[in-house]
Amino acid sequence: MLFNSLHFAVFLPCVVIIYFATPGRWRWTWLLAASYYFYACWKIEYLALIVVSTLVDYVVARCMARAVAGRRTFLLCLSLAVNLGLLFAFKYFNFVNASVRAVFGHFDLTYSVPALDVLLPVGISFYTFQTLSYTIDVYRGKRQPEMHLGIFALYVAYFPQLVAGPIERSTRLLPQLRVVQNFDFDRLKTGLVLMLWGFFQKLVIADRMAMVVDHVYTDPQQTGGAVLLIGTYAFAFQIYCDFAGYSNIAIGTAKIMGIDLMQNFRQPYYARSIPEFWRRWHISLSTWFRDYVYIPLGGSRVRKLRLHINLLLVFAVSAIWHGAHWKFLVWGLLHGLYMVFGGLTAGWRHRCAATVGLDRLPRLQRVLGVFVTFNLVCLAWIFFRADSISDAASIVCNIFQMEGVGTVVECLTRPGRLNEVFGLSRTHLVAVAAGLAILELGHLLQMCDRLQLRALAAPTCLRWLAYIILILVIANFGIFQNPRQFIYFQF
Amino acid sequence: MPMNRLKNPLVCSLVFVVIVLAVFQFESVVLDRLVPLDKSVKVNWIYSHAGTFDYAFVGSSAAYTGIDGKALSDTLGGSVINLGLDGTAHPEQYMVLAAFLESNDVGTIILQVDAWGLDENAYGYPFHEYLHLPYLDKPVVAEVVAERRGGRLAAWKYVPFLKYAEFNTEIGVPNVVHMIGGRQPEFDVYGSSLRNQAFNQAELEALAAAGDHHSYAWSTMRAEYFERMLDLARKKGIPVVVYLTPEYHEVLDYSPSRHQVVSYYRETVAAAGQAFLTYDDEPLCRDRLNFYNTSHLNRDGAGRFAPLLARDVLAASGRD
Structure with missing residues (x-):
């Protein structure tokens, strides 16, 4: 969904009105549903990537809090591997593959790895960096892991900044998502x-x-x-x-x-x-x-x-x-x-x-x-x-x-x-x-x-x-x- | 209103929205009056007429650029107006003709058709609703826009300024800028825009390349509007002559469904008791110097075509 579309002009007032009409403790569910819908309007299948990224980082961060030093590093590497792996597969694989093919071709060597027939998921670089910052912050001990899966999922997929940032930090955005905001005219x-x-x-x-x-x-x-x-x-x-x-x-x-x-x-x-x-x-x-x-x-x-x-x-x-x-x-x-x-x-x-x-x-x-x-x-x-x-x-x-x-x-x-x-x-x-x-x-x-x-x-x-x-x-x-x-x- | 009332969020929001809507409404009204004054736009020029014409030519770009108004007026011995509009299909042509006939008397309507006009795959022929939006008070314009664009008509009609905002690169402010800049129309006093360009060989080659893969998508909707034009003329008691636009002869090889389309036009026109003219076998169509592309006459071609068409129109109307 584009911000500069009629679709968004209808979507936003609906989201805001229902958001403030919903009891505070359930607002995250509405915002999360709205955020997933916002993303799904582009390509529903790729919503799975956001969900995977969310689940991996949620679990990794929680495990990290209880783990000893060596295991923490392993967990961080796991998170990096999954997130950057997805980013690589969808964004960089075809580029690297084509470059390698060109090098092989230059030396008349056969290279048969086919290109992946995938679309670049909108905003993947943005939400990947956002979740990575969270995991790294937990690893560094700068913040405690988020215990509420729904709030964490909302942190990853919050629709205003989901597809093109600003890339928020967990220390800044997560606490705000927990606060019940009253409607403020100003x-x-x-x-x-x-x-x-x-x-x-x-x-x-x-x-x-x-x-x-x-x-x-x-x-x-x-x-x-x-x-x-x-x-x-x-x-x-x-x-x-x-x-x-x-x-x-x-x-x-x-x-x-x-x-x-x-x-x-x-x-x-x-x-x-x-x-x-x-x-x-x-x-x-x-x-x-x-x-x-x-x-x-x-x-x-x-x-x-x-x-x-x-x-x-x-x-x-x-x-x-x-x-x-x-x-x-x-x-x-x-x-x-x-x-x-x-x-x-x-x-x-x-x-x-x-x-x-x-x-x-x-x-x-x-x-x-x-x-x-x-x-x-x-x-x-x-x-x-x-x-x-x-x-x-x-x-x-x-x-x-x-x-x-x-x-x-x-x-x-x-x-x-x-x-x-x-x-x-x-x-x-x-x-x-x-x-x-x-x-x-x-x-x-x-x-x-x-x-x-x-x-x-x-x-x-x-x-x-x-x-x-x-x-x-x-x-x-x-x-x-x-x-x-x-x-x-x-x- | 006391300013302290504006501290109430609801009142404040309402007042602001009302002011914005009022400003939009005001600008809309101003533009509704100014846009029709921009006669460099052919549609505005057409709708500004109120008079009597012996012959009105209706069609797409082939009429717009291929009708030599001066030569035809001289040969036919009567006043001529060219209502041809670039890039239009029958729905828009019907709308313009019907609106034109509401305020003008016409002796004979001459409809230009071509083999591509009923093919959805050949040319998109977008419906240029924006050009007609300042004229929604004309019943036939509102009717056709509603048929083509459905419920959006109500939004354009009743939401202040929406039509000028949505199409702001086409109508509204651009018209005002044209007028301030003194833009001249690219058509002559008859409504024709004769072109001096030489034949475009590349287009013929592109057509040849695509020819084998071309599939014809018959547009029932466009055919309906063509029939409505004939019906409109019948109701008004105006004789109609329909002519198939001259095309460079080589193009006939790349137009596999041409026969079917021409048959449709011929039979429909005959059923309406009107005349149907074709020029495929004329020497005019064998000389590329008469065309600026495969299906559009240039200035020389239009000059050579005018006496042929005039002769046949006079014959068809029994005045030769």
């Missing part, structure tokens, strides 16, 4: 406003940017560099608004039911460096890798060479988490290299800034930092979005040759050309411009506490006016025909 309002913002990001910006990106990336070899550059910037906003939009809808939905999910994005394109970008982008995944991969590898308290290797390793794993394709690996490694290179050149860059007097102009320094970081991130996005590494390479080459500037200028004067080159009508262009202006206004509000306080203290009529304008923008400029799946569903 929470309802906050939740609805967050959902509204999420729908705006998804329907008005992401889905419209998708039209540009799909058009421009269809035949990258034949497309001018300037057009590809704009297409790449469009993708940067598409993926951000798509994923942040999903996260906001998920957080808003959960908030209505009295549950606080973690923030997943903090205006990532305002980051002044790549490390800062990763503190603002997909925060729930970044912190997961920090806590369960980077720190166990030694964190920053190791020698420099080891630190750099660890960074590359973490980004490689993160890249593979995103998808079973070499292009994702290149994307991840690029970010890893940015981090390593950034660390190696930090001192030199500071000295350069001091030499040219940039350190006396902190604002300019900040703007430059944001500009460089955004462009580095966009360079990496090319590998994420392109159909293959060779396509991505040719896009990068074309962009650096910077041909097609005339075509872009022509698009501004001739609407027909705009449609040919970017797949956009004049109406879409108006919508994109208006949408981006509102998005940045929203970011400004989120970043500036003073403005935020003033907005919250504004008279009801002004706040309502803002909400009504947002609703009107969504109704007039959102893309409702053929709803698009969220990009991160594929991961």
